[in-house]
Amino acid sequence: MARWGMVIDLDKCNGCQACEVACRSENNIAVGGPQAASEHRTISWMQVRAEVEGEWPDIRSRFVPQPCMHCDRPPCTLVCPVQATSIDREGIVNQIYARCIGCRYCANACPYTVKFFNWHKPDHPASTEPGLNPDVSVRPVGVIEKCTFCSHRLQKAREMARVETRPLREQDFTTACADSCPTGAIVFGNLDDPTHRVAELSRDPRAFRLQEGLGTEPKVYYLSRRD
């Protein structure tokens, strides 16, 4: 049984934001507009955040791309009253839009603030509809959405492997953000398979996870030479 996870090398990330836009394109994330931006309600499953410390001219800084952490002990699933969000057998934290009643408990329970509520009807102008990815459903107003580790790609890859009667290989399934990273900072794969790069990188001496003290056991690891 796979345990899907991600490693993001902060020493390689140059903050280009290709991952953010690739994620939007892959997952049909609607444009929020200036009003949503001013209310901090822009939906972006992948967010490149900047950490800037110090005083001019001695500045330390780095970019930290943040998708859903797909925690092994996800707090969001514990508070959902309708089981709209749950962790599957392979460790992907799902969101079932048809079940979601929009209570936003999960968004509040998430310590990484990576769950997004559709406050307004998502806007996909008619002329842009042919450009939507048919593998991913669009969401209605009033539900929570989040990064799925591009699980629709996993479904396709698994079916393809089944048709070709072979096991799923490392290169068969990766996320849109990892695919798009021009510096190769994002690596995706099975954390429990020692032949996968993520498994090796997650044991790198530089590896850490966000807010490890909370005990959420995130499956997104970061690599950084700095503290």
Next chain:
Amino acid sequence: MAITRRSFLVGAAGAGIGFGLGALSHQFPLASPHVGPDWAPNDETFVASTCLLCPAHCGIRVRLIDGRPVRIDGNPLHPVSQGGLCPKGRAGLQLLYHPSRLKGPLVRVGPPGSDEFKPIGWNAALDRVASALSSASQPGGATPVEWMVGDVSGVCGDLVAGFCGVLGTTRVSVDDYRDGSADLLGMCQGIATAPAFDLAGADMVLSFGAALSEAWWSPLHAARARDAEVAGRSARWVQVDTRLSRTAVGAHQFVAIRPGTFGALALGLTYVIVKEGLYDADLVARQVAGWEDWTGADGTPHVGYRTLVLRHGRSDEVSARTGVPVATLTALAKQFGGARRGVAVWDQGVAWRSGGMADALAIHALNTLTGRLGRRGGLLVQGPMPGLPGPAEQKAPGAVDLASAPLTATSWPAAGSDPKVLFLYHANPVASLPDPDTARQALARVPLVVSFSPFFDESARCAHLILPDHTYLERWQDALAPAAVPSPVWGVVRPVVKPLVNTRATGDVILGLATRMGGSAAAWARWKSVEDLVHERGLSLAGAGRGSAFVDRFRQRELGEVEGRGWWLPHGQKPEEFWQTIVDSGGWFDPLIDYEDGASRSQLPDGRVWMFPAEARARLSKSGRALAEGFLPIDESLEARDGGPRDFPLQLIPFRVMTLASGGTPLMPWLLEHLGALNGSAWETWIEIGPETARSEGLQSGQRVRVESSRGRFEATVRVSPGAQPGVVSVPYGLHSRVEGWGEPNGANPLSAVGRAVDPVSGLPDWQSTRVRVVRI
């Protein structure tokens, strides 16, 4: 009514059934999904092409579902971008599907600026333009027809240039981001092209304000190169900059510097390198001119750069001037001097300033002194493309060369120039120039303004005819890699989808106009279409005897090795098969970088390379700035512009970021939602100020302000950042255009405050000599 036991039980049972059905309805929707008889699984295909959204021209691979583009990825076979793509390249999909795309050609029916247009047929529109061109042409004289173009490359640029030759006009202005380095290489090395930087082979890259990860010529080339291992160890990238840019965050070291002192730092670094003996004196004596004192052909004695460096480059003085501590300066100089394959890089951040050529010369001298010209990991000149057939070959004598045509920003509108016909191609002067009213008035004076914009932008609104171009995903074109990349790449731009609306490729429109005009013009336009022309070029590459269609990375390296030994395999293909391979893979490239070729170091008769040659000294002496010795990059007048610090206490520095580079961003909401990675800005123009400046000016993050100079003003939102230098207001350029219909960014043009300042030495815009005040609104 009393509740009996029976009624309670009935009610409870009913409620239970109701709740149960409600819960089950989530699992089992009552209506079964409808699958029509014509249902079939989606057909997924991928098409390779080239991105035209900025001059980098990266390879793209478009995913299509049933023929509809649904995602743009990088083309893994492209030798420069190698499968990478910036956010802008990915967002190109939104340009294609934008709800405000013009559906077909339009003709003005109302007065200028009234927005009253009506549809017109393509034939009627072309007839009207052709007759205007015919009546405007004056035999023997200069035809009063003018072109204003943006970033055009390949056949489209050649078609414009060739068409101008046919029409007999030389009036073309270009809206691009040249940085004057071609001019500089011409003076120092006798090579009239911009330099290439072998970033992938460099073990140290010292960037003087170059936006390598942002708006540089090829950010993907830089992104790939930064983490490369060179000679068994990781490369070291140092960013010297006036603000904490995204490039600075991504570099291994950030060195903060005061505005306008890049050249002074280069001088200081040279001083340490000389004092420490970190250069090859023999090599310099053999290959470099201008280092020691010399006497000109006219008998004028000149002081050599070595003497000048020792006179003006003392570390304590340079440190005081630049704000870079002596220890940092010394360490940097030792690193650069000691690096085996280091290179110093600069771009518009250095050159777009009054007297900026002096700074660029000092940075170039660093490369020259340390022997980095024409070396692996150093400053190169891109290998030549095989000659491509095309319309510019047949241009009339005296016709335009777009690479040296004047910049729109510095030359338009020219006084006394009254064209009868003006073409706007990838140009929106009303939005991009500092003074929209002047641009509107100039457009209003022209009897026929023809815009090729696919959108109803500010300048298209002032046109008489709008002949909308296809987007780059719907047309044929070709695109060369920028000069900054070491080896030549010819990318094919091909339609990945049939045109969605009734638009027409501007190249085909030009050919159509020439055919309509008859005579020599019709003879010039011998191609059926741009596709025909691109095809002809592709076939000519089959006979070039070098290079290859795009191949994977291992084959790229293998081909480079083979070509380096003087071999070339013709692939055993017929020209048509070769062409098809080029189209399928995305383009043609030549992997060979000839480091032994002395011609990439100097093409001057004596084979030497100049430092601060006499021509540059003479030109710089007319800069109007108080430069040391008249030409060195030490400017004593930096503090005293625009009435001094009292009225305008802050210095304004516009910068360019990846999401806003090369225009078009207002059409791509995905980019608008992610404008500033460093401060989370979205949908609006912002200014960056440091905490100290915020305190002294009484400003806070999020406030709306007006930035005022003696020349003009613009509005923006304040972002207080520790990465902003005290006394400096930094502002992103690029959010000035506006197209209604899909999100409304709150953008501004910071050039309104900068004005039309031009550096008299280089002819480039002066973006960094503006002092401003910030007023809350």
